[in-house]
Amino acid sequence: MTSSNNLEISGLHFITQSWQGSADGFFSMNPVKNEKTDWQFAEATFDDVDNATKLATDAFKVYRNKSASEKALFLETIADEIENLSEKIIFAANIETGLPEARLQGETGRTCNQLRLFAAHLRNPIDLRYVDKAQPERSPVPKPESRLSYLPIGPVAVFGASNFPLAFSTAGGDTASALAAGCTVIVKGHPAHPATSELVARAIHKAITKTDMPAGVFSLLQSSKPEVATALVRNYQIKAVGFTGSLNVGRILADTCAARSEPIPFFGELGSVNPQFILPELLSSSAETLSITQVQSMMMGHGQFCTSPGVVIAKSGPSLERYKATLAEELKQQASSSMLTFGIAKAYQRQTQAFIDNDSVMLIGKGQSPAQPHHTQPLAFSVDSKSFVQSESLRQEVFGPCVVIVEYQTDEQALDIADILEGQLTASIHGTESEIISNPELIESISYKVGRIIFNQMPTGVEVCYSMNHGGPYPASTDVKTTSVGVRAMDRFQRPICFQNTPLNVIPADVKDSYQHLIVK
Numbered sequence: 001m002t003s004s005n006n007l008e009i010s011g012l013h014f015i016t017q018s019w020q021g022s023a024d025g026f027f028s029m030n031p032v033k034n035e036k037t038d039w040q041f042a043e044a045t046f047d048d049v050d051n052a053t054k055l056a057t058d059a060f061k062v063y064r065n066k067s068a069s070e071k072a073l074f075l076e077t078i079a080d081e082i083e084n085l086s087e088k089i090i091f092a093a094n095i096e097t098g099l100p101e102a103r104l105q106g107e108t109g110r111t112c113n114q115l116r117l118f119a120a121h122l123r124n125p126i127d128l129r130y131v132d133k134a135q136p137e138r139s140p141v142p143k144p145e146s147r148l149s150y151l152p153i154g155p156v157a158v159f160g161a162s163n164f165p166l167a168f169s170t171a172g173g174d175t176a177s178a179l180a181a182g183c184t185v186i187v188k189g190h191p192a193h194p195a196t197s198e199l200v201a202r203a204i205h206k207a208i209t210k211t212d213m214p215a216g217v218f219s220l221l222q223s224s225k226p227e228v229a230t231a232l233v234r235n236y237q238i239k240a241v242g243f244t245g246s247l248n249v250g251r252i253l254a255d256t257c258a259a260r261s262e263p264i265p266f267f268g269e270l271g272s273v274n275p276q277f278i279l280p281e282l283l284s285s286s287a288e289t290l291s292i293t294q295v296q297s298m299m300m301g302h303g304q305f306c307t308s309p310g311v312v313i314a315k316s317g318p319s320l321e322r323y324k325a326t327l328a329e330e331l332k333q334q335a336s337s338s339m340l341t342f343g344i345a346k347a348y349q350r351q352t353q354a355f356i357d358n359d360s361v362m363l364i365g366k367g368q369s370p371a372q373p374h375h376t377q378p379l380a381f382s383v384d385s386k387s388f389v390q391s392e393s394l395r396q397e398v399f400g401p402c403v404v405i406v407e408y409q410t411d412e413q414a415l416d417i418a419d420i421l422e423g424q425l426t427a428s429i430h431g432t433e434s435e436i437i438s439n440p441e442l443i444e445s446i447s448y449k450v451g452r453i454i455f456n457q458m459p460t461g462v463e464v465c466y467s468m469n470h471g472g473p474y475p476a477s478t479d480v481k482t483t484s485v486g487v488r489a490m491d492r493f494q495r496p497i498c499f500q501n502t503p504l505n506v507i508p509a510d511v512k513d514s515y516q517h518l519i520v521k
Helices: 046-063 068-084 086-097 101-123 173-181 194-210 226-234 247-259 280-298 318-332 342-357 385-390 411-420 433-437 440-447 487-493
Strands: 013-015 018-020 027-030 035-040 129-132 146-152 156-159 185-188 218-221 240-244 266-269 276-278 311-315 361-366 379-384 402-408 424-430 450-455 494-500 518-520
Touching (some): 013 046, 046 218, 046 226, 068 173, 101 487, 156 173, 156 226, 173 185, 185 226, 240 247, 247 266, 276 280, 280 318, 280 433, 318 379, 318 402, 342 361, 342 402, 402 411, 424 440, 440 450
Parallel strands (some): 129 518, 276 311, 276 424, 379 402, 424 450
Antiparallel strands (some): 027 035, 146 494, 361 379
């Protein structure tokens, strides 16, 4: 049986195939007990950053030339090794995040599955490469032969997320997609779950050894200090950054990337309220069911999902009153709980208190009173559409178990709400088939505000697959053209290159005439 004693957490950084540093810095926290764990961790120095980035640059020159099958085996082996250590990983993650074991088991499975999905794509890619054949006889200017391929962009800095200690952290989607693209990776571990990060890094360490990957292909830096994060993204050898976290921290890092002498892309997922538009006919027939489903969705992970539904938009009237009454009754059954970190809990308490103090906002439902000072209470508010449109603070993400119901009177007001919304990861439209069909203007308006539009389903959760888009207009993400989930996440860490009039013996394998997915024009 796993215990904290037999995890043997070193508290060190993983750099160039060895564990380095001195574990005399910060402690991880147990958020359920709101106290320190026994695990202490090294604080990365600027020298550690320089060392890791230099090694990542050297390793990149080797790793980028590994074949697709070699990189695929590496990713598959990481997944295998994570599964081999899963009992210890889940045990540590439970202590550091308070997330239930079943949730962490599912997240471990997702982490391994997405690694294997990228591996499968590398073995059998479905993306296409192009060759335009030469036309030397063309007049007045001959056409040269050109072939379009892609290159990995270089060492990538990845920042672990607090709410997904596995699927969006050390070996999560950003790391997996960057490695699949042929980039080396330096992970800045999240200080909320450093023991979990170390155990996952151990699995990657074993995979590096087993598959003969270059030292420096992956590094883990532990730190609780913001200056280490900024030093990492400022380092001239880093060529891109993957980040999932708060808008405030994301903007600091994004601005740092843009201010470099060589600006680099910052792929940040920064926040979303994931609005739920409920159309009148369905609300009339299913108010109670829709309300129960809303509570179930917003309470998943105690509201700490990036796709948690934080805003409901519906037409005022008896049907909405039924919806609100059911929601209030359902919330009464919901317990207070700790958050992933005490800082997140304080931010939730501060934001919801601002709602309570706002004269235009009405508290319509609440969960059980906080059992501990560091707990947060599920809350539901309502506000009229005019106030919502006029107040930017009412439209900002509240990370936690909170929902704001926006009540409108006319269809024009519903469109005004859709038009004023900031960029979102998702939005859902709930309605009968006939009323969905009769609202093309609303659907079009919402489409331009989201990365994923959903019909008659709640948004909580993300399927890792080829067609998934997990991104959206700012502030949902910092690059509206990309996704952080699914195979196309690789596109963030590759750049196109055209080979023109190139001798056949130096043409890359993926644009040779024998390549199975080559399109010839």
